[in-house]
Amino acid sequence: MSAVLHVEDLSVHFRTTLGVVKAVDKLSFAIGEGETVAIVGESGSGKSTVALAALRLIPDPPGKVSGGRILFDGQDILTLPDAAIRAVRGRRIAMIFQDPMMALNPVYTVERQIGEVLRLHLGLSKREVIAEVVELLRLVGVPAPEDRARQYPHNLSGGMRQRVMIAMALACRPKLLIADEPTTALDVTVQAQVLGLIQSLKDKLGMAVLLITHNLGIVAETAHRVIVMYAGRKVEEDSVARIFKDPRHPYTQGLLDAAKWEETEGALLREIPGAVPSPFDMPKGCSFAPRCFAMLPLCRQEAPALQEIAPQRPVACFVAQKRQI
């Protein structure tokens, strides 16, 4: 499977008044054609920064991509001229955000917002734009698309707005869709509708999807491969089936246990003690060590590197690498 997106040794830093934050630290991964890869992590793990970096949208200053390459179709996103990156954004890589109310312009009609993409990237005429917008709205399951196209975002419900955003993202049939918490702001039944929609469109259009989420349920149901991030670094990567059945990193194990609500009726959940460390005060050694049940003395001194404990199973944990858990 050839890779659509190839991220190599990506590091992103933010300069703040309190010091430099390493939001993403030497991250590498690839997404194959038609594949769905999920990045999972808690707030502050750097998962959304990865999404922004892939479109070169990191605000600079204060942010800076301090190293690495992001290859999309063989071109490095990070060194493309501005005109070339604009031709990629929204056309070949599209993104949908968590909150559709924030991402849509409240003073433009639906038709104008979706139409802008079509005019800019595909150079369609006004009449073609209108026809295509209606077609796109129909594709994402908006009822009465001709009427909806003339409405404003505030006329639409949350689920409808998210559909409009998906329609906008899909307008140019992108090769890669980046979805950052696409359903967090939605109700469960609407979430099921939207996830089902992304899935069926993915199959229809053959897109690859980079899914950023903290919801393990969504990961289990939609992703092929999972990358677990903690404090800016990848700590484990594997296929979705294996990561849920046989997680190796203690953090992944803790995350999965903490979400096993169905199975622990009445009893207490297994919890991960403590909280994510402050980015200004990272512990020496492994950043998960202070919360880890399997910590060794070595973990407090040295940060473990990613190492394949089996073919295609990189894990950054001394204990897992020694096969003790």
Next chain:
Amino acid sequence: MTGMPAETVLEAIDLVKHYPVKHGLFAPARHVHALDGISLDLKRGETLAVVGESGCGKSTLAKCLMRLEEPTRGRVVLMGRDITRADKRTLRVLRRQIQIVFQDPYASLNPRRSIGTIVGDPIRLHEPLERPARRRKVSELLETVGLGPEFMDRHPHELSGGQRQRVAIARALAVNPSIILCDEPVSALDVSIQAQVINLLKRLQRKLGIAYLFITHDLALVQHIADRIAVMYLGEIVELADARATRASVLHPYSQALFSAAPVADPEAAARNTRIILSGDVPSPVDPPCGCRFHTRCSYRKDVCVAEAPALGAVAGRLVRCHFAGKSGFPPAPTAAAAVEAGKEAP
């Protein structure tokens, strides 16, 4: 407490709340039907969860039970006393019994007060304690929720989300309430922190016998923590059942769709889970559908559903608002939790 039927601490009797909406000067007055005839009771030491999607009226229900909103009709009975029309002074005394923990701990704590003041304020209002005694009590409360005494002089901005929610819980506990209303208490927190806060709430309930009324849309959480679950749709309760019973199946077509839509953190169970995807949006509560309020989206709809509103009736040991629930040709749908269970039993 054991053996005896548990005492009812909070009861809603046929609660109705309509909000007027104006569309124009001469337009006829219309109403948002936020609550339409809600009756439920909360027993001492139990957890009752109210679930439903945005706009179903669950937050309005919470506000009416706290008497933060005046219900249009119906009654609220707290510890055997009707508080529907209680005046401000009486309410202040009664509010000792019922406290609330909000969803967003970033918004519910005053950023300019120290943690000691935030937790100490309810004590100051309700109990004549000298300052040193009050500080001692605050320190004990913080310890109960797993925070050291050093937190007393800190301010909310120095705390993480999980620690803030612990402070909010300590503040609720300060006046020894019988009931804590939890409005989405963990949905703003990270997964690993959610488990910590839920475990804390459970430990407190075991120790202090507090009743929780959980308002949430997180169905996996609900089946873990609740004793009973009330499912709401468009201002009405459509199903009220033991949480244990809902793990096997739910009967109302809306509950079935709701529970099957919850994503399962288990790829194999997810593959077994047959998802019912509802078409369309929730109808406007200004103009709820005639007959059964769910008929516009129900796949089992018959003529009678459009013509006649079903009552909340007893079916198979629970209450369901549906003409056909429990009848032949209407299968109870297994929930996502059942899909997980099935995986454990399979060889």
